[in-house]
Amino acid sequence: xxxxxxxxxxxxxxxxxxxxxxxxxxxxxxxxxxxxxxxxxxxxxxxxxxxxxxxxxxxxxxxxxxxxxxxxxxxxxxxxxxxxxxxxxxxxxxxxxxxxxxxxxxxxxxxxxxxxxxxxxxxxxxxxxxxxxxxxxxxxxxxxxxxxxxxxxxxxxxxxxxxxxxxxxxxxxxxxxxx
Amino acid sequence: xxxxxxxxxxxxxxxxxxxxxxxxxxxxxxxxxxxxxxxxxxxxxxxxxxxxxxxxxxxxxxxxxxxxxxxxxxxxxxxxxxxxxxxxxxxxxxxxxxxxxxxxxxxxxxxxxxxxxxxxxxxxxxxxxxxxxxxxxxxxxxxxxxxxxxxxxxxxxxxxxxxxxxxxxxxxxxxxxxxxxxxxxxxxxxxx
Numbered sequence: 001x002x003x004x005x006x007x008x009x010x011x012x013x014x015x016x017x018x019x020x021x022x023x024x025x026x027x028x029x030x031x032x033x034x035x036x037x038x039x040x041x042x043x044x045x046x047x048x049x050x051x052x053x054x055x056x057x058x059x060x061x062x063x064x065x066x067x068x069x070x071x072x073x074x075x076x077x078x079x080x081x082x083x084x085x086x087x088x089x090x091x092x093x094x095x096x097x098x099x100x101x102x103x104x105x106x107x108x109x110x111x112x113x114x115x116x117x118x119x120x121x122x123x124x125x126x127x128x129x130x131x132x133x134x135x136x137x138x139x140x141x142x143x144x145x146x147x148x149x150x151x152x153x154x155x156x157x158x159x160x161x162x163x164x165x166x167x168x169x170x171x172x173x174x175x176x177x178x179x
Numbered sequence: 180x181x182x183x184x185x186x187x188x189x190x191x192x193x194x195x196x197x198x199x200x201x202x203x204x205x206x207x208x209x210x211x212x213x214x215x216x217x218x219x220x221x222x223x224x225x226x227x228x229x230x231x232x233x234x235x236x237x238x239x240x241x242x243x244x245x246x247x248x249x250x251x252x253x254x255x256x257x258x259x260x261x262x263x264x265x266x267x268x269x270x271x272x273x274x275x276x277x278x279x280x281x282x283x284x285x286x287x288x289x290x291x292x293x294x295x296x297x298x299x300x301x302x303x304x305x306x307x308x309x310x311x312x313x314x315x316x317x318x319x320x321x322x323x324x325x326x327x328x329x330x331x332x333x334x335x336x337x338x339x340x341x342x343x344x345x346x347x348x349x350x351x352x353x354x355x356x357x358x359x360x361x362x363x364x365x366x367x368x369x370x371x
Contacts, residue, residue, distance in 0.1 A: 011350045012343075040357035041350055047303050048353075049322040056211035057225055064203045067229050068196070068236070 003034060010038045188248055192239050199239070202248075203232050209249060209324070210256050216319050217260035217312070219304055227263060231256040253324065254334035257316045261335075264312035302360070309356050314349045317342055 006027045009016060016024070028035045101108055137145075184205060190198035210231050215224035234255050235242075242251055307315055316335060320326040328346070332339045 011347050037354050041354040044306055044353035044357045051303050054212045054215045056207040060207045061204050071233055
């Protein structure tokens with residue numbers, strides 16, 4: 001017997017056809033489980049829908065008026081604070097901008113010139129380092145280069161092996177501790 | 180929506196505070212009821228309802244007059260309560276907080292009916308507390324306020340299929356809880 005179909009009919013509260021209703025009624029007469037579900041649901045919903053409306057406490061409107069005035073004052077204070085903060089921030093920004101633009105020590109032009117000089121110097125340093133590396137590479141014998149490369153690769157492999165070994169040991173130890 | 184309400188809304192949209200106070204007076208109970216059912220505690224519910232009206236006042240310019248004002252207000256309240264529940268996680272419901280049991284209330288029911296109401300409310304909040312905040316909001320809007328799935332989808336910023344799926348899951352949980360309660364009471368009866 002397909003109980004799920006009838007359970008859904010009971011729980012969904014969707015409009016059903018007279019044929020479906022007749023089937024459901026017949027099923028409820030023969031299936032105690034579904035009949036109990038239907039009864040329990042109706043009982044619960046009846047308790048909820050028949051509960052009386054709870055009246056607002058006496059003096060609710062009076063309390064509202066007091067609360068309304070309090071909140072309005074708080075909101076006005078908040079708005080005044082926001083306005084003062086916004087104005088102060090605006091004035092501060094204008095003063096700072098004026099200082100940066102007009103004072104000789106902090107003028108915008110000198111700051112920009114200093115920045116460009118630093119960038120050019122940095123680029124020159126990188127170029128010198130690169131030239132040195134290229135000349136070193138060209139002046140070294142191929143056998144020395146191969147040997148250096150071999151040492152470098154061996155060192156990297158050794159470092160990887162050591163790291164792998166450490167991780168493996170740690171993993172084994174963890175398993176031993178668990179045991 | 181009454182013609183008078185529309186006039187107040189229009190006046191409030193133009194900054195008339197007294198008109199908005201009239202709207203608070205008119206809609207306080209549905210908003211408070213939703214907050215109370217969502218949060219399960221009167222102080223938190225009142226705070227949430229006050230916050231709802233404040234948010235509504237601040238966003239009144241964005242309110243679409245084509246939409247029912249109650250739906251718009253309840254949508255704000257539901258979103259706020261969902262956020263609150265996600266932040267605080269209300270695990271239990273304080274029965275002492277029920278306004279019905281306030282001894283100072285002259286309309287207090289007799290002890291017998293109070294006991295019945297107490298038990299019913301306990302079951303009710305046990306049921307509701309089983310659901311996630313968003314599912315709870317969907318169930319409350321559907322079964323208390325009679326909102327359609329389309330309205331709930333708009334109010335909770337969900338798709339209609341998501342609302343259907345949430346309601347299906349909630350009904351499943353509610354039925355499971357009722358069955359569980361039934362089996363507990365049966366076991367209790369057998370033991371006695």
